[in-house]
Amino acid sequence: MKSTALVAGLGLAILIVAAIVLSRRSLDPARGTMGPTLAGAPAASGRAASATVHPIDPPSHFGIGRAATDADLARIDIDVRADGQGLPAGSGTAAAGAAVYTAKCAACHGKDGEGVRQDRLQLGPRLIGRNAGDAFDFNESTAKEGAKTVGNYWPYATTLFDYVRRAMPQDRPGSLTNDEVYAVTAYLLARNQVVAESAVLDATSLPAVKMPSRDRFVRDDRESSTRVR
């Protein structure tokens, strides 16, 4: 009887050890191909229960993806910043821009940039118009329609170039040449009395344009308080 119990006990012990080894083999991610990079992974303990959970510190670098080439970036890096970074070569004037505007923009924004509504649908917002003085109230209640024209409200002239180039005209976005974008930008700024009719806009002169509303934008501070702001 005693020896039978011993054999049974021994058999059970072998089974447990085998189970531990097998479970560690199949569940231990350190045995996968990621192993060598897992510098922070804790050493596997000998307890069977530990085989089910292996907290892993992920590596800081997985080596996934391919290096972006200059050609990749040249194709997609189209943004223009307020300081002019990103502006391309080329130039334009209000006179050249008038023709572009009439052909490509007026259908939605109106012949004189007054905006177009059709069957309650806003096709394009008003772009041109200046309220008297630069300190006027933007508030809808007092300034009424037209307060947010380019001349009244847009704080950076570079934004106009960036937006027209990426998103306009709406039915054929990205179809204007850089010269056409400079020209239509010059046209809108001149009609809004921000630059002279004769101004030539390019990568140097455009970021130097100071918009009337430039200093009227402030950072949101709502989250710093539970007060209603």
Add this chain to the structure above:
Amino acid sequence: MTDKPLTRRALLGGAAGAIAATAAAQLSGVAAAEAQEAALPPVPQDPTKVPGAPTSLVGTRSRFEHPRRTSGPTSTQAPLHELVGTITPSDVHYERHHAGVPTIDPAAHTLTIHGLVDHPTVFTLEDIKRFPSVSRIHFLECSGNYRRNAPESTTAQQVCGLTSNSEWTGVPLATLFREVGVKRGAKWFLAEGRDAAMLSRSIPIEKAFDDAMIAYGQNGEALRPEQGYPLRLLLPGWEGNTNVKWLGRLKLGDEPFMSREETSKYTEVMKDGRARQFSFVIDARSIITSPSYPQTMRRGWNEIRGLAWSGRGRIARAELSFDEGRTWIEAELQGPVLPKAHTRFRYPWKWDGGETTVMSRAIDETGYVQPTQRELIDARGVGCGPYHLNPVTGWRIRTDGTVVFRTEAWA
């Protein structure tokens, strides 16, 4: 420049025509769904006496259920008053896009991260999916989600439907930023979509290392096209348009890029004549979805139900008022209460048949209390514009059981 006046035909061409065509397309979609429904077999008198329908590769909603978004050329609202629980079914998630929903081949789509990084990198969709993933439940809300001067015949969908709640799956943005190595001096990143607007927003880099993620999954499957298929930025708790859809490019820089959306568009005029910019966080909000117009109430026991959420964190309390806001009663929150997620609240209530107004307000874990419309106007001025308006709203139950929106003049 020609002085020839624009004809109606000229207006209908090009971009103008494209916009006008959208409404017609939406209507034909509904017509197709209804035609499909008409072709179904008749409803049996006793479903236990006839064999049921066979299995199917893709299930559909019951023929008796018709949740619909509202129609609109550039945005649609989720049918909040027809939904239960907290997850918004993906096919009625609200929409807002600036140049239509692009069709993008996932095999050709890439995400490029460049600018102030050590290793400018191009990731395919397959690459992105190899990184350790996370799934989190968060709401999205358009910052223009309030209808001022709404009439009594306004649904919860119409006054508040530009918000939805989903389980999003993707990669923490911090993982990708560590992969490319963020250079000292990087303070902002530009996120740019691959739609026809190439919508772009500048985001402070702290958000990337907080809880931002690059999502490819929505409610257990790939993103819906309207929600950014195949890849979108998800900035939990921040105004909808910063969560750039159809994401193709992230560029790190030392200052904001001043895109159109963050200068002339999503900025709020204040009482002092200045304009608030980079107004990211969505403040706490709630809406009672039942009772609400056009539902009717029956005498006796009912459950008042609604949703509460805050971009600042978890909802701490949802409260109801039956006396125009003089006193408030705490409703029960359905757990688990998750941060920056729709939270269902409910309150069993016995209606005695008398005319009653019920309003709700949300209070979040930071102590922020959802304001009244009066408090918002006092703080910002009546001309403050349409964004980030989160006023307390409510419903009037009339003696005949009809329910109407509690109107409030914006003045």
